[in-house]
Amino acid sequence: MSDICVGTPKQVTDNVRSLIDTLADNSWLIIDASLGIPDEVKNGNVPVLTNPARKYGK
Numbered sequence: 645m646s647d648i649c650v651g652t653p654k655q656v657t658d659n660v661r662s663l664i665d666t667l668a669d670n671s672w673l674i675i676d677a678s679l680g681i682p683d684e685v686k687n688g689n690v691p692v693l694t695n696p697a698r699k700y701g702k
Contacts, residue, residue, distance in 0.1 A: 649684045653692040660696040 647655045660675065667673050675697045681690060 656692045657696045664700045
């Protein structure tokens with residue numbers, strides 16, 4: 645299972661930040677739940693996925 649399902653909000657934020665830092669040289673980076681959001685996702689982790697993308701992805 646992915647961090648969004650079983651991870652803490654800090655783990656999800658750290659992973660999103662790491663992806664942004666790793667892929668920052670690309671002209672486009674799309675962060676989404678391409679296959680949907682699993683039922684097992686902790687409710688608090690959905691905004692934790694999107695908020696760092698907005699904050700660090702500029």
